[in-house]
Amino acid sequence: MATIREIAKRANTSIGTVSNYLNEPSLVAESTQKRIEEAIEFFDYHPKAAARSLKSRYTHRIGLVPLISSEDNRSENPGDNAFLELLAGINTAAAENKYDILLSGATNHSDEMKTYQRLFGEGNVDGIILQGIQSEDERILFLKKKKIPFVTYGQSDLPIQYAYVDVDGGQGIIQAITHLKSLGHKRIAYITPSKSLMCTRQRWDGFVKGMDQNNIQIKDEYVIEGDFSERSGYESTKVLMNLKTPPTAVLTSNDVCAFGVIRCLKEMNLIPGKDVSVVGFDNVSISKHWQPELTTIEQPFRKIGFLLMESLLNMIQGKEEFPHKLVQPELIIRESTGPV
Amino acid sequence: MATIREIAKRANTSIGTVSNYLNEPSLVAESTQKRIEEAIEFFDYHPKAAARSLKSRYTHRIGLVPLISSEDNRSENPGDNAFLELLAGINTAAAENKYDILLSGATNHSDEMKTYQRLFGEGNVDGIILQGIQSEDERILFLKKKKIPFVTYGQSDLPIQYAYVDVDGGQGIIQAITHLKSLGHKRIAYITPSKSLMCTRQRWDGFVKGMDQNNIQIKDEYVIEGDFSERSGYESTKVLMNLKTPPTAVLTSNDVCAFGVIRCLKEMNLIPGKDVSVVGFDNVSISKHWQPELTTIEQPFRKIGFLLMESLLNMIQGKEEFPHKLVQPELIIRESTGPV
DNA sequence: TCAAGGAATTGAAACGGTTCAATTATGGCA
DNA sequence: TGCCATAATTGAACCGTTTCAATTCCTTGA
Numbered sequence: 204m205a206t207i208r209e210i211a212k213r214a215n216t217s218i219g220t221v222s223n224y225l226n227e228p229s230l231v232a233e234s235t236q237k238r239i240e241e242a243i244e245f246f247d248y249h250p251k252a253a254a255r256s257l258k259s260r261y262t263h264r265i266g267l268v269p270l271i272s273s274e275d276n277r278s279e280n281p282g283d284n285a286f287l288e289l290l291a292g293i294n295t296a297a298a299e300n301k302y303d304i305l306l307s308g309a310t311n312h313s314d315e316m317k318t319y320q321r322l323f324g325e326g327n328v329d330g331i332i333l334q335g336i337q338s339e340d341e342r343i344l345f346l347k348k349k350k351i352p353f354v355t356y357g358q359s360d361l362p363i364q365y366a367y368v369d370v371d372g373g374q375g376i377i378q379a380i381t382h383l384k385s386l387g388h389k390r391i392a393y394i395t396p397s398k399s400l401m402c403t404r405q406r407w408d409g410f411v412k413g414m415d416q417n418n419i420q421i422k423d424e425y426v427i428e429g430d431f432s433e434r435s436g437y438e439s440t441k442v443l444m445n446l447k448t449p450p451t452a453v454l455t456s457n458d459v460c461a462f463g464v465i466r467c468l469k470e471m472n473l474i475p476g477k478d479v480s481v482v483g484f485d486n487v488s489i490s491k492h493w494q495p496e497l498t499t500i501e502q503p504f505r506k507i508g509f510l511l512m513e514s515l516l517n518m519i520q521g522k523e524e525f526p527h528k529l530v531q532p533e534l535i536i537r538e539s540t541g542p543v
Numbered sequence: 544m545a546t547i548r549e550i551a552k553r554a555n556t557s558i559g560t561v562s563n564y565l566n567e568p569s570l571v572a573e574s575t576q577k578r579i580e581e582a583i584e585f586f587d588y589h590p591k592a593a594a595r596s597l598k599s600r601y602t603h604r605i606g607l608v609p610l611i612s613s614e615d616n617r618s619e620n621p622g623d624n625a626f627l628e629l630l631a632g633i634n635t636a637a638a639e640n641k642y643d644i645l646l647s648g649a650t651n652h653s654d655e656m657k658t659y660q661r662l663f664g665e666g667n668v669d670g671i672i673l674q675g676i677q678s679e680d681e682r683i684l685f686l687k688k689k690k691i692p693f694v695t696y697g698q699s700d701l702p703i704q705y706a707y708v709d710v711d712g713g714q715g716i717i718q719a720i721t722h723l724k725s726l727g728h729k730r731i732a733y734i735t736p737s738k739s740l741m742c743t744r745q746r747w748d749g750f751v752k753g754m755d756q757n758n759i760q761i762k763d764e765y766v767i768e769g770d771f772s773e774r775s776g777y778e779s780t781k782v783l784m785n786l787k788t789p790p791t792a793v794l795t796s797n798d799v800c801a802f803g804v805i806r807c808l809k810e811m812n813l814i815p816g817k818d819v820s821v822v823g824f825d826n827v828s829i830s831k832h833w834q835p836e837l838t839t840i841e842q843p844f845r846k847i848g849f850l851l852m853e854s855l856l857n858m859i860q861g862k863e864e865f866p867h868k869l870v871q872p873e874l875i876i877r878e879s880t881g882p883v
Numbered sequence: 884t885c886a887a888g889g890a891a892t893t894g895a896a897a898c899g900g901t902t903c904a905a906t907t908a909t910g911g912c913a
Numbered sequence: 914t915g916c917c918a919t920a921a922t923t924g925a926a927c928c929g930t931t932t933c934a935a936t937t938c939c940t941t942g943a
Contacts, residue, residue, distance in 0.1 A: 204664075206928090206929055206930085207929065207930060207931095208929080216892075216893090217892060217893045217894065218893090218894080218929090218930085218931095219892070219893055219894065219895095219931085219932085219933090220891080220892055220893075222930070222931060222932085223891090223892085223931095225930090225931095226931080230890085230891075230892095231891075231892090232890080232891060232892090235891080235892085247664070249660075249661060249664030249665045249666075250665060250929085250930070251597070251665060251666045251928085251929055251930065252593075252665045252666050252667050252930095253592075253593045253594075253595075253596040253597040253602070253666055253928085253929080253930085254593075254597050254898090254928070254929035254930035254931085255929080255930050255931075256593040256898095256930090257591070257593040257594050257597055257897095257898045257899065257900085257928090257929080257930070257931090258897070258898045258929085258930055258931040258932075259898090259930080259931055259932090260898090262593070264645070267646075269627075269630075271630075271631045271634060272631075286627065287609075287626060287627075290609075290611075290646070290648070291611045291612075291648060294611060294646070294647070294648035295648075297647075298647070298648070303645055303646070303647045303662075303667065304645070304646040304647065305604070305643055305644070305645055305646070306607075306630070306634070306643070306644040306645070306646050307634070307637075307638070307643045307644065308630070308631060308634035308635075308638070320589075321589060322643075324544075324587070324589030325589045325590060325591060325592045326589075326591045326592050326593055326899095327592050327643065488828065488829065489828065489829045489832050492829050492832070492833075493832075494834060546898090546899055546900080547899065547900060547901095548899080548900095556922075556923090557922060557923045557924065558899090558900080558901095558923090558924075559901085559902085559903090559922070559923055559924065560921080560922055560923075562900070562901055562902085563901095563921090563922085565900090565901095566901080570920085570921075570922095571921075571922090572920080572921060572922090575921080575922085590899080590900065591898085591899055591900065592900095593898085593899080593900085594898070594899035594900035594901085594928090595899080595900055595901075596900090596928095597898090597899080597900070597901090597927090597928045597929065597930085598899090598900060598901045598902075598927065598928045599900080599901055599902085599928090600928085666929095
């Protein structure tokens with residue numbers, strides 16, 4: 204394998220100049236550039252990343268640590284393509300900046316933190332992207348303490364400054380309510396997981412605001428505190444449908460929960476999308492193939508990935524300190540919502 | 544950040560000994576080990592990957608270049624979790640050997656080859672895992688020519704020696720036929736994509752063998768050359784069901800094609816799993832939630848990932864030259880197959 | 884013709900590990 | 914006690930870049 208010295212020799216110049224050409228071509232005279240290019244071509248030269256990063260301190264890599272369940276559970280979890288789309292976005296921004304992605308799976312959060320420390324400590328990565336943020340995420344505290352540059356996808360409740368990209372979930376709920384109103388719905392129920400979660404709180408705020416904007420009064424009995432599970436959707440629906448005046452539409456906080464709602468409606472011989480409208484959140488891959496196809500709120504994962512990477516790079520390069528970015532979700536209208 | 548020299552100093556030993564401790568602790572006296580461990584703990588020391596690989600030539604990283612479609616297509620392609628599961632398997636074997644995974648997406652195969660060359664040329668990775676092998680895959684030729692260590696998931700038709708891990712698709716088809724036979728089926732149809740593909744040919748061989756083993760004669764009119772699309776499943780089924788004596792069971796080469804079969808059956812007012820049994824191939828995440836739930840052949844992606852990584856490491860370490868491994872798929876029996 | 888100053892180039896030191904031949908310590912045995 | 918084999922340790926050279934102060938080259942204006 205050729206080294207920078209051989210390139211310099213063949214191009215009849217010094218290694219310093221070749222290095223300049225590699226990093227800041229404008230410093231090098233055009234005629235010299237030509238000769239260097241010829242030599243690089245001739246030897247099929249690629250500067251060694253190890254040598255480069257040893258001296259320069261930049262690895263040109265960022266770390267991503269997906270949580271990997273310890274058992275095979277292919278078809279269980281429908282979070283599926285979201286990760287791939289996020290990756291696609293991250294990759295796009297990375298490639299534009301000549302960065303690569305280093306992946307090292309972990310099976311739990313304490314593993315994950317060890318991995319972060321190792322990746323950064325060993326100088327494998329310049330920074331880290333965090334996903335699946337929890338309300339008091341210990342990983343955020345850890346990375347902050349270790350002074351490891353990082354961006355998160357989603358916000359925590361921690362009173363700390365850090366960079367994040369987040370979806371404006373409240374906006375999504377507002378869109379859904381507006382859509383339902385336009386179909387004539389006024390009796391709108393909302394199944395929300397515990398408001399101790401940051402994202403749920405945002406959505407709740409959106410719910411309040413959306414109802415207000417559309418001049419609909421929030422009825423306490425239409426608001427049910429559940430969780431993200433299919434079961435929760437099912438049980439909550441049972442309660443809702445047994446009310447004196449049951450709602451004509453149900454908002455949920457994720458698709459899986461909406462699937463539970465649909466199952467319950469079917470069991471009660473109600474036609475989802477006709478008798479009762481249902482809106483999910485996430486647009487997981489199966490929601491398009493559900494019966495009926497699910498109206499849901501989609502998070503733009505590619506864009507999120509792109510922004511995550513962009514923000515991280517800005518931090519690493521010292522251009523921004525703690526960038527905050529909010530992106531708008533999109534309402535995907537399918538069969539599970541219809542006129543009253 | 545501490546360096547090996549500071550560790551040596553505090554542990555009152557030489558850098559050579561610390562290096563030995565790091566790489567081959569058995570070379571170091573126990574008492575010395577203790578002191579070194581204390582020093583490492585004290586400084587929270589992590590040996591720098593760049594320095595290490597600069598001299599040792601090992602990066603402790605392998606490369607993976609997923610093809611990333613240029614547009615957002617979250618819920619279109621159900622290949623979804625397969626990649627994640629593969630990754631999980633690769634990651635497990637990687638972690639056991641202190642390896643990390645470097646990911647760098649590409650949008651097409653020529654991009655992909657450039658990426659391979661860069662990753663290996665710059666010394667970012669020790670070897671590469673190739674997926675989505677085609678019958679005359681140019682990437683295989685390229686990597687072979689450039690002497691880049693690699694393993695593929697799947698075989699090509701190229702008359703070259705290289706390492707691969709593959710699923711014994713033929714075995715899967717045999718299992719499916721045996722299952723159908725046990726349900727009383729004798730009129731079994733098979734929709735197969737063009738036999739020019741390696742994997743289709745394997746499956747065809749399995750079909751022939753499986754029918755023979757179960758003493759069923761292959762009827763020419765029950766064999767339809769289609770492709771992997773939903774449409775192909777639909778069209779082929781139309782032809783099959785209009786035969787004088789239509790088949791009672793249909794084998795396909797992937798789940799999406801099977802979905803097409805099911806759609807056609809429903810349109811013809813036939814009940815899939817009752818009037819006609821249908822078997823898919825892949826067990827994509829939605830097949831479990833299909834109507835009816837799809838009987839299909841599952842590829843053990845975790846295991847495949849694990850074997851891929853293991854084989855690659857063996858090659859890198861010179862333990863094996865071109866390991867070949869075949870894994871057995873598993874028949875997942877659900878609702879789309881039933882007694883005649 | 885010369886001085887000044889910017890553009891281009893130079894080369895030695897530095898980054899933080901690994902490697903290996905050489906050296907020293909240790910234990911077993913006659 | 915002395916000798917030998919083996920275990921443990923040492924430290925200088927090296928890996929291939931980047932960095933930067935120093936030097937040379939070139940142009941311009943007086």
